[in-house]
Amino acid sequence: MISSLTLKMLRDLWGMKGQAFAIAMVLAGGVATFVMSRSVFESLTLTQTTFYRDYQFADAFVSLKRAPESMRTRLAEIPGVQTVETRVMAQASVQVLGYEQPVTAIIVSQPDHGQPILNQLHVKAGELASPAAGNEIVISEAFASAHGLKPGDSLLATINGRQRRLRIVGVAITPEFIYQLQPGAIIPDFKAFGVFWMARTPLAAAYDMEGAFNNAVFRLDAAAKEPDVVKAIDLLLARYGSVGAHGRYYQTSHRYLTEEFKGLNQMAIMFPVIFLSVAAFLLNVVVSRLIATQREQVAILKAFGYTTGAIVWHYVSLILMITALGAAMGIAAGASLGSAMSSVYMDYYRFPYMLFHVSPSIALTASAICSVAAVSGVFYSVYAAARLPPAEAMQPAPPARYHVSFAERMGLGRLLSQPSRMIIRNLERRPVKSMLSVIGVAFACAVLVTGQFFGDSADYLVDLQFRVSQRDDMTITFIEPASRAAMHSVLAMRGVNYVEPFRNVPADFRFEHRHFRTSIQGLTPNGNMHRLLTRSIKQVDTPPDGILLTDHLAGMLGIGVGDLLTVEVLEGSRPVRQVPVVGVVNEWIGVYGYMQLPALNRMMREGSAITGVYLTADSDAQSQIFRDLKEIPRVAGSTLRLQALRNFYDTMAQQMLFFAFFNTILAGSIAFGVIYNSARIALSERSRELASLRVLGYTRGEISFILLGELAVLTLAGIPLGFVIGRSLGALMLMGFQTELYRFPLIIQHSTYAFAATVVLVSALLSGWIVRRKLDHLDLVAVLKTKE
């Protein structure tokens, strides 16, 4: 037999179903963000780990000039090394039919028969390359889909100066190249760069590597100390032109993946933390106001001899029902949004599978946080009501003390109608409640801003990076450091207006016990093509001596202006030098050191070597330049500034924006839920008073004006405050959102504010409309029949 108190709870719940649903929506928004973000992130990490394991991702890597295959056994003898696999890796320039821009590829050898031991291929279409035909290749999936290539197609590749036709027999992915980056680039361009696999014998033949290798990958014992093994490998291979072995940390794909996941993880923490706390706060406010309207019923139950505990439980269970609904909705929404988002990430990263799962602990944590917030709201208000002697609580709340409002004292009274005066007095009478309502609206508005502003940041970053800082039309990189003659041959090309050389030296930067691998860019003194900027967007020139560091890099190394940076060069004879840090520059993408080109050449004790050139060209000369470039054998690749910009949006930014977009949807549900609730509670708190006014002859319009006018004032006051809070929350989010790949500046455009304000206003109008309809059906007789 169901108890009357339970019955009351269920009936009350049904009676407030609209409001209960809106509360559930706020909660669902918070829970969904949490569930979605965490499960997507956990699933991505799990998928990565599983993919790494299933396809034998190597633990250590080394590239060198050339070593005899006999070194393999020496490498295998290094303590801690479990497996060694030697490989041939070749650079090639590629021509894809119908694509005019230069394309480069890395061709990795696979054993003549079967899968490699390490970094195995997941073949998506076709099969592995066999050695017999001598020209079979497997191509990476990203490249294949960027160009629409499939098994059976062929392309032209120049390997070691000789052009040959390669036949595609398969499309594959591997853990080694989840992120496919052209050496030196920081933004992937799937059309301009590909990874191919070819059987070892034909590749070695084509690349003059018979009986030799120029790359090796290692599986280490679980107990092995990576730095020791790396050191031992370096020792063995130094004389074979090794540029230094490294573990996974510096493996390009892994590193970018890690950095990108780090960024996603930050979002997957910050969004839910912010949303859930906002939802929890709002829930607390909404619930305590809701319970406050039950003050009289609390008193009756007390008068009958119900214990405070029983009464508290009665309302707790009511709220728990709503919480359960909200949590269920949130978990369902979070799981399905998360699953949708995961499949987008799966496509993007081209994982062979996506292990999407929502771990119960995520769902439980989110639900628990919300329940605690809601229930504490109940406790507070039920206690407030139950603490009073029932005799007192049963009295209608004493007529509130109104004052002549401040506005009226200011002499504005005569300008105000009686209803306007009621609005103002009511707001002033309950400053705390009014303030809470304003804060509620403000938070609703703020979460919308935080969900949305990433787009603004990305736009600003792109504008700064690709329009203000980078001024060239095209960047050309040579296969090896070249002389200035190479620059002149570029300048001589038809359509090229201006060139500026640069030198790029990969290096390990060390300061105290910290170190980081990146590269030094040598820029032309007073150059124009790559402008370095301060945080206040003032141009800084490279100094004649010393090095400038990206501010984020300086932070990572803990180095300041005046300190001596140790630079371990990772090419040629690998010299180690000390360079004074003379300044920091502000950059949002990547981290680098910058020197004046002559100073860098001096440091390298080399002539006037360059790695590439920036150029500007006539806009209609592009095709011509691409054709001519193919004739220059030393060109490794070229990037178009505008293309890079597009790629940035297509890749990195998209991941973030996509994430932010989902959160914006949830922010919208939070915003609406909060505003609708405020309106409904205001209605139930004041319906008696408003009905009395109706009895006294006020029109529907007039009483609606009193209530809705008050809501309008609160909403309008909440919006600007929401902007301020939104901005602070944005800053908070970005604080944890600094990776080596990119940092996002806190930029919030007017359009974002306008968007947030619009959602709030539309929610308010919709809520107002619903409340207005309820006001039209206010039961006047009921007011007369009962007390007050």
Place this chain on the structure above:
Amino acid sequence: MSALSALQSDQKVVFHARDLRKVYDMGEVQVHALRGIDLDLFAGELVVMLGASGSGKSTLLNILGGLDRATAGHVEYLGKDLTTADDRSLTEYRRHHVGFVFQFYNLIPSLTALENVSIVTEIANNPMRPQEALALVGLADRMDHFPSQLSGGQQQRVAIARAIAKRPQVLLCDEPTGALDSATGIVVLEALDRVNRELGTTTAVITHNADIAQMAHRVIHLSDGHISEVHVNDQRKRPEELSW
């Protein structure tokens, strides 16, 4: 020998109050609602408390019912001190011993008449069946109506059914007819009278209507926080004989 002394000699004292005071502290002003009340109520008697609005009637009744606490003085219920009782024992006391009827019925809007009674019987020790209680007040045919579907008089009778269903020792009614017309009021008073007679429930009824006083064993007049007069009715009127 008056009816009262007959009652007093063989009936035990249910409420025993001495120098009961209640001060409401309103910040700037202090409201002295009760200024020293000495009062005994006896088992089975029906007392009417009369007095002008603001004279302290509700305050006194609320203190007797354990809904509020006195500021000073003391009051005993069957020898147990209510003034020093903690919240828990007051809750116990209300749950098992007291039935309340309020001027504004205070039914729970989301529960039917029957359920409004059940909500009290479910936590009582030896209650009537809710149907029985409703039949006692003549509402057997309205059990499944919600408060909003009942007239004021019917709502008040549900409230009485709710108050008596637990078979309380005392029934405290604060202006039970205050919101009703006289014909409806009489139906309600008949219900109270019947409970008092048939169950022997000690009953205190507040009113500011002197006519109602004629149905009481005793009439207690309050003014300005004092008992100004106690009057014993030698000839009680039956509720149906009243009119106002």
